[in-house]
Amino acid sequence: MDSAVITVLIAMLGGAIRVSTPFMFVALGECLTEKSGRINLGLEGNLVLGAMVAYAVSFLTGNPWLGVLAAGGAGLFLGALHGYICKLPKVNDIAVGIAMMSFGTGLAFFFGKPFIQPTAPRLDAIPLGDWTGNPALAQALQVNPLFFVGIILSVIMWWAFRNTKWGLIVRMTGDSAASAKAMGVSVDLVRFLATAAGGFLAGIGGAFLSLYYPGSWNQGLSSGQGLMAVALVIFARWDPIKCIFAALLFGAAGAIGPALQSVGISQGYYFFNAAPYILTLFIMIASARSKGAAREVPGELSITK
């Protein structure tokens, strides 16, 4: 039984590292957008379009990193479109987000057709666990560079929100548009840039899906991960560092279902497969009830207004 516990723990570690990266990027992107006072529910569309574009560009150019960049570009385009439309008077950002989600996935399905069959060059992993001599652990510690990029980015964002003028401006637009205007800041411009940048990050998350794990382009690739990542931001109380932990937790919990079946605990797999969602729900209830919770929400978000 001890070895079974270790197997499950290693699988959870591996799952956290493998599965979390797209959640990380989408959550960081959404965190930036929401900090500026706008909600972009359409990041699922960015994720899927990013995945398709990354795969296509990697296939056509032979360079997966070029694919990652192109995925970011596609996400930037969708994010900018969302940001621009929301600048118009009387436009609801949530409704636009849902439209952008359909638009992004539709675009990806339409242009992605010829790329389902071919095999594109993938991103390589850094083997960090070979020294352990344990094949399962070595496999779990195959880490894609984007994973570290995500973590570094979250620290930079966390630091920048607190310590830079830019961070202050974004937070101010998010908390009180009136104060930002009084300071001479263009609220619309800040939100436009924050949404576009957030879209860029979500696109990169899509590139990870198609170019690393699970590592192929097809229409069912994302299956709602972009939507879940948006929810993770609320769960992480709009804190970039907590976004990373939320993504890791979600990835690890997702590995529980398959891992338990692999060690012979096969009863109740529907329940264990739902573990990430159940866990999220409970932590959400616990964290949202705290006294400080109300203060963490950006004041300008249309759900809180």
Add this chain to the structure above:
Amino acid sequence: MSFSLSRRSLLRAGAAGLAASALPFGLARAQTNVILGIVYVGPKDDFGWNQAHAVSVEALKALPGITVVEEENVPETDAVAKSMESMINLDGANLILATSFGYYKPFVVDLAAKYPNVTFRHAAPLWNKDTDPANAGSYFPYLNQAHYVNGVAAGLSSPTGKIGFVAAKPIPSVLSNINSVLLGARSVNPNATVQVIFTGEWSLPVREAEATNALVDAGCDVITCHVDSPKVVIETAEGRGVKTCGHNASQASLGPKGFITGAEYKWETIYKSYADDIAAGKTPPNFLVGGYNNDMLRNTPYGAGATPEAIKAADAAIEALKGGAPIYKGMLKDNAGNVVVDKDYDNYDPYLDGMNWLLEGVQGSIT
């Protein structure tokens, strides 16, 4: 909804045109041209279920007297009724093939009642002769026979005899594929085991990849699956350096090092027979099931993962199945210790259609 409006008027115009052209046609020739309309639930190049149908239809296009009309990504909603109706009214389809489980009720049944001169066939054994229209029908090959061959080849290609199976949902056809892989492997290696992980969904790429990794970590050195699109499973397993067996369509190109063989449908046998019947003015059979004995299945050509003994044994197994050799031979116990197969069952015995057990030797649970 300007879209539906324009489609409606198009339909009307198309129907009028068809009625005008149909009259002299029917008198002029004895042979009926077959216009085959086929609807897919997903993309037709998904390396899985839809691709298997599309490949077979592609083979028919070359034949004289057959026109094929295809539509992919049609959800199991009202949309499929619209697709099929436009195939009938605009393209003049006289044979409609609905290839996804959820298309049947109410869509195929309703349309068959509305268009009694069109032949409807649906790819799951759902047609009921008492309640459903006579111009509707079902066809379904028993893929588990080809999975049995997979098992034979895997049993002799695997160094450890531990086979991993990524399964979608615990329904009888999936369970039968799992059990057949085990029985095939045990026929050549009595110590072989099959470890199964259920993902709970037909298409969930990330969890399929996780399940594949978990099976490889648990020591399985051949991975096979029953999910809609096996691409992710085969590629992940190939990346981990283990061998693979395919499902639904050919995945040979995805596993240049470890692919052994795969269980494939040979839909063209069925589609060809339907087309021949309609061309000759006969009614195609309402209920058509089959397997290796009537040429409705095939195994993917052997890949680099298959050992010479495996190829020999698998070819012999195919020959035996063509002769109708039974797969489920008593006595067999399930993995809880109950006797579930007490005698030899014919490969099409209705008892096997209600399968709700995993045999002893399969690690896994259906709940």
